[in-house]
Amino acid sequence: MALRAVTFDYWDTLYDGATTPERVALRQGAVRRLLAEIGHEISDADFTALYRASGVEAERWWREEHRGYTTQERIRWILSRVNVERPADCRYVAAAERAVDDALVAHPAPLLPGAGDGIARLASAFSLAIVSDTGFASGRAQDRLLEHDGLLSFFAATVYSMDIGHAKPRPEPFAAALSALGIAPADAVHVGDNERTDVRGALALGLRAVRVDIVRAQGPSAAEFVARSFDELVDYLLAQRGV
Incomplete structure (x- = not known):
């Protein structure tokens, strides 16, 4: 099946998750x-x-x-x-x-290097969605941060654990995003930094998975690809069009 959509984790995938x-x-x-x-x-x-x-x-x-x-x-x-x-x-x-x-x-979290331009490039090729676990702040606050950085309009859906009642790796957050996009799991890849929640959660529902090791280097992964920079991630995903 051709890759049609990319779902993104938020913290330590798009934004630095460290508190201040x-x-x-x-x-x-x-x-x-x-x-x-x-x-x-x-x-x-x-x-x-x-x-x-x-x-x-x-x-x-x-x-x-x-x-x-x-x-x-x-x-x-x-x-x-x-x-x-x-x-x-x-x-x-x-x-x-x-x-x-x-x-x-x-006191906004900074975007990871290359994330802003990378999302803009990917939005021209795929349907995009956020699938994020929330911390103390709500998904509404995370949307405000995306809007502040000019990125919210690139995402057809933003799905947050506090709104679903379940966190990754449970299937409900992924399923909600796929439903909003009108995309089957096999037509989507999830991108995230956490092997347990992002990679294993996505694979269990039938999505493809890519891990990003931008904030920290990690061990082996069940993901099909591990990106160490946003440029590397974007190049890999764009090469998957039609794959």
Whole structure:
């Protein structure tokens, strides 16, 4: 079958996935304000430990449960640990959610070298989609970052784990992107940096898979190709037209 579509992971595939102290500070500040606004006092040391614990728990949701959790779920997990419950429409929780997203836009992650031009080249040859697991910030924030960098219009669909409720390597995120594109798995290749979630997840559903080792060199791969730069990736994919 001819290659017709390319789906992309986001973090460490298009964008540098490393967080920044400035982004963390804004997010911690948002949660601290939430606690203060609802009248809950907590020491700096206890809050720091609680915030870090929420990150460990979110990592477990992703790694062990393959769960697409939302920003609000992580915030409410923090509240539950200090025995605080808030109604579903709590405006303070909603404000904290927005602030978590805004932190990504205020201190944006950089595109990996060559990613911007590479996506523009590939969009002229293939249908493109994002299939990304989200962290603390939402898929809406990730779309805002794509828009800021002039890339959002190149993607026919952006699929995020928090919207699907499942994370890679589960099939649901990949299947949602293929459905949006109207493409069969055999006609698409998924590009990502993670062997467990991106490569194995894509192959299990019948997509082709390419791994990118741009941020870090890794070991052997089940992918059909491993690209070490975006130029190398683009050249390989363009050579697959009609293959």
